[in-house]
Amino acid sequence: MNDTATEIRSVIVEREIAFPPEKIWRALTQPHLIQEWLMKNDFKLVPDHRFKLTAEWGSVDCRVLEIEPNRTLAYTWDAYGLESTVTWTLTPIGSGTHLRMEQAGFRPDQEQAYQGAKFGWQRFFENLEQVLARAD
Template sequence: MTDAAAPTRTVVVERELAWPPEKIWRALTQPHLIEEWLMKNDFRPDVGHRFSLRGDWGGVLDCEVLAVDPNRRLAYSWNHAHEDPAFDLQSVVTLTLTPTAAGSLLRVEQSGFRPDQRQAFGGALTGWPRFLDKLDAVVAQQA
């Protein structure tokens, strides 16, 4: 049994990209582009829209759009049901774009990891930098 009141952990990854927020926003919100850098999906940038992210490993993430501030901020739930409910992941991903002299600063924050979710936390720590490498390549192709 897990303690619901236990503090949770957060993964934060920041990346300076050589593109204006509008170009990055396209790749964050258009399903065919999201598929290229993240996962297959049925995303729509509408608050309350429920969608799935389908990983190459066969897993499915159940998500819901929580916030949309075009070219600035996007937030959605990132939930993964596990065979053993003790390992269920219920987290929130927030993507924030800030214009810079060189392009944009993209901040990715995934919050909600319980202390006993070391594997999921470690996966996010290593996964988000790889996803952002792919995102940068996708935006470059669209430029």
């Protein structure tokens, strides 16, 4: 049996955004801003805090795993049998910030969830950039 059957995949989205890491960090960690670009939530920037993201289609159970202010944020993302981890990495660059999001943990039998995430995160990133453009 080859290892590709147990291959765990990730969805990765990377963008260069013309705002400083501190501003993007606020959009990633303040509940009212998270709601504008992602989903309704009861997020708190506290290690091990359990929170829910809710949308019309259902909800995602999450738990804060890692906090490194203005640099790294990671949390679990569990929904409909998918147990994954979302990691945000913010790297300062000359023109602003290189923002990287990786959602890791898609099993081979979760093709629909994988394709949905690939599509969904592109939209979430567009929403995030709109929120950043108008947020103070």
